[in-house]
Amino acid sequence: MTEGQDHDLPATSLLHGDARSRDGAVVPPIVQAATFAADTGQEFLDVATKSFSDNFYVRYGNPNQTQVADVVATLEGAERAIVTASGMGAVSTLALTLLSAGDHVVLQRSLYPGTTTLTTDLLARFGVSADVVSQSSLDELESLLRPSTRLVFVETPSNPLLGITDLRRFAEVAHNAGALLIADNTVATPLNQRPLALGADVVWHSATKYLAGHSDVSAGIIAGSEELMERVWRTHLTVGSVLGPFDAWLLLRGLRTLDVRMERHNENGLAVARYLDDHPEVESVYYPGLTSQPQHELAASQMSGFCGLISFVPSGGAGRVDSLLDALRLTTRAASLGSVHSLANRPAAMWSARRRDQVADDVDEALIRLSVGIEAKEDLIKDFDQALKATSPT
Numbered sequence: 149m150t151e152g153q154d155h156d157l158p159a160t161s162l163l164h165g166d167a168r169s170r171d172g173a174v175v176p177p178i179v180q181a182a183t184f185a186a187d188t189g190q191e192f193l194d195v196a197t198k199s200f201s202d203n204f205y206v207r208y209g210n211p212n213q214t215q216v217a218d219v220v221a222t223l224e225g226a227e228r229a230i231v232t233a234s235g236m237g238a239v240s241t242l243a244l245t246l247l248s249a250g251d252h253v254v255l256q257r258s259l260y261p262g263t264t265t266l267t268t269d270l271l272a273r274f275g276v277s278a279d280v281v282s283q284s285s286l287d288e289l290e291s292l293l294r295p296s297t298r299l300v301f302v303e304t305p306s307n308p309l310l311g312i313t314d315l316r317r318f319a320e321v322a323h324n325a326g327a328l329l330i331a332d333n334t335v336a337t338p339l340n341q342r343p344l345a346l347g348a349d350v351v352w353h354s355a356t357k358y359l360a361g362h363s364d365v366s367a368g369i370i371a372g373s374e375e376l377m378e379r380v381w382r383t384h385l386t387v388g389s390v391l392g393p394f395d396a397w398l399l400l401r402g403l404r405t406l407d408v409r410m411e412r413h414n415e416n417g418l419a420v421a422r423y424l425d426d427h428p429e430v431e432s433v434y435y436p437g438l439t440s441q442p443q444h445e446l447a448a449s450q451m452s453g454f455c456g457l458i459s460f461v462p463s464g465g466a467g468r469v470d471s472l473l474d475a476l477r478l479t480t481r482a483a484s485l486g487s488v489h490s491l492a493n494r495p496a497a498m499w500s501a502r503r504r505d506q507v508a509d510d511v512d513e514a515l516i517r518l519s520v521g522i523e524a525k526e527d528l529i530k531d532f533d534q535a536l537k538a539t540s541p542t
């Protein structure tokens with residue numbers, strides 16, 4: 149617990165991690181303002197030149213953005229966080245802060261494709277080179293690191309294959325080579341895993357997913373040390389991936405229930421994964437919470453829960469997937485994850501048309517990515533049971 153703070157557990161920080169909600173209304177007001185009045189010339193100069201100013205101009209900051217950022221910084225154990233208009237806005241702002249022409253980065257093979265495209269395609273046009281490392285190989289990581297390597301991008305669990313990266317060891321190896329470890333904590337959330345405590349230098353999120361939790365907001369978060377975040381904030385002023393005040397307010401409202409939502413997502417995820425794992429018409433299941441999974445012990449050593457994201461391959465091949473998704477009554481076919489509603493899709497259909505690199509090869513054509521929501525697990529399992537029966541190839 150930090151000095152002067154009267155709480156130390158995430159469930160409480162979610163409600164009390166932002167000082168401003170204690171002033172006046174229990175629910176913070178939406179400050180729907182793009183600019184703020186200064187009473188004097190000196191005051192104008194002060195707010196215009198102060199870092200993280202949230203009462204000057206909305207691109208610099210806004211009280212609703214500060215409230216959300218403070219709550220997430222507390223959860224992640226970061227000195228400071230910055231909120232952006234999307235997860236891609238967060239990682240793009242971060243990369244543009246920390247990289248220059250001639251720099252090299254290493255990224256995981258199983259990674260959200262937007263992060264891969266940012267590094268291997270977009271930043272490549274500006275003289276940044278990239279190598280791809282398999283998630284479990286420290287030897288491979290060591291062999292890829294060079295004096296010009298600035299960043300190692302990891303995502304654990306990864307989307308969509310739920311691979312686990314050993315954050316402690318990856319951080320150690322990256323640091324020995326003078327590189328920073330950048331962790332996408334979208335799938336785990338800070339309630340299940342705190343990458344900064346495990347050695348990562350910066351953590352970022354698609355807050356569109358579990359943090360907001362209701363499929364109604366696009367947002368991103370970057371969190372780390374005061375020194376790094378000051379540099380990121382200066383780039384943020386130029387990149388301009390600005391979260392609107394109302395969306396920041398909605399994100400804060402979603403965050404208030406993160407603890408109870410994640411408890412249910414963790415419980416439902418494990419129950420549905422076990423059900424699928426036992427089903428004779430499911431060929432493979434990817435879920436790090438199952439004790440039978442090769443990376444379970446590593447996952448358990450750095451996570452306290454395993455969230456609601458499961459990938460699985462039903463028997464019958466890609467031809468069965470669409471009819472199976474059609475037959476589900478409680479799970480909606482949709483992109484995204486981390487919502488209170490169960491969502492599922494076929495990642496190969498979502499991404500392969502746009503991605504020709506080697507990363508797409510890992511994803512089976514028949515893989516279904518399922519984001520288990522907070523419905524009653526018994527109902528979800530019953531629904532999968534009827535859908536698997538209705539589409540049985542036998």
Ligand SMILES: Cc1ncc(COP(=O)(O)O)c(C=O)c1O
Pocket residue numbers: 234235236237260262303307332334335353354355356366367368484
């Ligand atoms: C793990 C992960 N990271 C980052 C992103 C990108 O976030 P956003 O869609 O909010 O830009 C996504 C989106 O699906 C994701 O799943």
